[in-house]
Amino acid sequence: MKAGKPATLVRYLIMAVLIVAAALPGLAAAEERDQETMETSQPITFPVKFKRATGDPMNNVATDGKGTIITLSDKFLNITRDYGKTWEARRLPSSEPYFEIDYLDGLYYITNDYRYSGEPHYYSSDGATWTPFYLKAPDGKKLGINNIQKVNGKWIAVTTNEKLDSLHIFTSKDGKEWARAGALTDILWSGSKVYIVPSGKGYAAIAGGHRYFNYKKTTVPNNFLTEPKGGEGADLIVYTSLDLEEWTLRSGAEGNFRYNWYTLNLATGERVPARDYHIYEEEPLEKGNIRFYDVYSNQLSSKDGITFTLKKAQPIFQKYSLGxxxxxxxxxxxxxxxxxxxxxxxxxxxxxxxxxxxxxxxxxxxxxxxxxxxxxxxxxxxxxxxxxxxxxxxxxxxxxxxxx
Structure with a gap:
């Protein structure tokens, strides 16, 4: 017995070391998650400055569909709760201009995307009291918000920073508390909004694409003749994911095309084709019925969010294209x-x-x-x-x- 005590102690020490060593990756992961956690501050009530609307230029407008309309300018929110019969003007707290205001399922958001310079985003349920928040990449860089949606009952935010060559996907249960889910390695901030849509048991991210000259018929998926008179084609950038964490590029990879325009990847300094084929939501996006229209008013439709077909714009719409x-x-x-x-x-x-x-x-x-x-x-x-x-x-x- 006496001879066994030192050996037992050694075994205990070895086990303790192994337990600590096993815990280290988890601690590192927890530390990384902490870096990614959204940062919030106490709610702020934007003060009422006028019991009327101001005349300064509007950057954007949002509405709840029930009578409340909020206009966003560089300095003020103008708010009506009765479809314009009465107004109030509330002063924004930041000297930085904001360009985006959106409404989704009970919440308003004031955000910036590619014009983002580090100012806080805000959310509010009433347009008067706003909670400032930041979303961050794993390296701590603050992120602008490209799009906020609800997909399959889950809140999803696509976030961007022009100095990163990736888009970061955040999810939320209530639209207020956000956690990072994953990222797409691409500089999609230079193109359309990125739309997350249902796809089978997972998700697809649709992100506009590249325009190019001298279209030739191809079996490469999601390449279209978009402008027959000029022979202009375009590809559609599509990623898919089962869990919003790991993403796979399904179409839109850089190919041997004569691209319409090039841009600079600010994260790497590389010259890359511009994401200048813009798409827009044609009707509310839902599983099995995904419809967009492009800069030529062509319709893009898909049942699975992966493979799209292009329907040429009707003649009455063809005059409304590009600019x-x-x-x-x-x-x-x-x-x-x-x-x-x-x-x-x-x-x-x-x-x-x-x-x-x-x-x-x-x-x-x-x-x-x-x-x-x-x-x-x-x-x-x-x-x-x-x-x-x-x-x-x-x-x-x-x-x-x-x-x-």
Whole structure:
């Protein structure tokens, strides 16, 4: 017995060392997770400066579809809770301008994407009290927000920093507390919004693509003849993941194309093809029915979020492409609406509405007494039209009333 005690002690010491050694990777991983954890501060109430709307230029607009509309300018939030009958102006706390305000499932977000310079993002449930927060990459770099969505009941944020050659994916249970899930190695900040969509048992990330000259028919997936007159083609960048952590590129890899434009990867200094094939959400994204439109008003559709088909834009839409603006397809009053801007020689941009019962046969109507280059969003049973200085409201898309 006496001879056995030292040996027993040695065994205990060895076991203790092994336990500590085994724990070290976990501690390192925990430390890395701590670096990735979002940083928040105490909520701030943006002070009311005026019981009216200000006249400074609007950067963006968000609405809850129930009467509340919030406009974002460099210095103020202008808020109405009754579709423009009354307004209040609340002062932003930062000297940095913000360009994005969004509403999703009960929460407003004030964020910046590629223009991000390290200022806090904010979320709020009422537009008055806002919680500042930062999202960070594993190396501690603060990230701008490219897109926030809800997919399969899960909140997902795509985050960016132009000095990184990766996009970081964050998830949340409530849209307030975020945790990093994974990353895509790409500089997609230079192109479209990145849309996360359901794909089988996992997810797909759709990220616009590259435009190129001299299109030739190919079996390479998601390569399209986008502009037949000029022979211009484009590829679509698609990644897939089962868990939002590990991502696989399915289409859009750099190939032997004569690309339309090149840009600089600021993270590596490499000259790379620009992500200049922009896509936009055509209708609400849902499993089995994923629809986008591109810069030529062509429609891109997919059932699985991986393989897309391109349908050439209808003739009535072909005039609204590249430099022109059009909205997604809105549904109201048992019919479909698309609002678009067109150039009318020296007269500048004017707005038209296209209305259809079946999304095939469209009637085009020029809108009168509305501001030039008017953008349109849907808010419940109303349409909200705005440019930098004015805001209007309409229930039928044809008759508009100024509310700001």
């Amino acid at each position: 022109d603006y059009r909205t997604p397809i809105f549904k109201a009053n048992n019919q479909y609406y698309v609002f678009a801007q067109f150039w009318n020689g020296p007269g500048g941009q004017h707005t038209r509405v296209l209305i259809s019962k079946d999304k095939t046969n469209w009637k085009e109507t020029a809108l009168k007494n509305v501001p030039r280059n008017m953008y349109v969003i849907q808010s419940g049973k109303y349409f909200i039209g705005y440019n930098e200085t004015e805001m209007l409201i309409s229930s039928d898309g044809l008759t508009w009333k100024k509310i700001k």
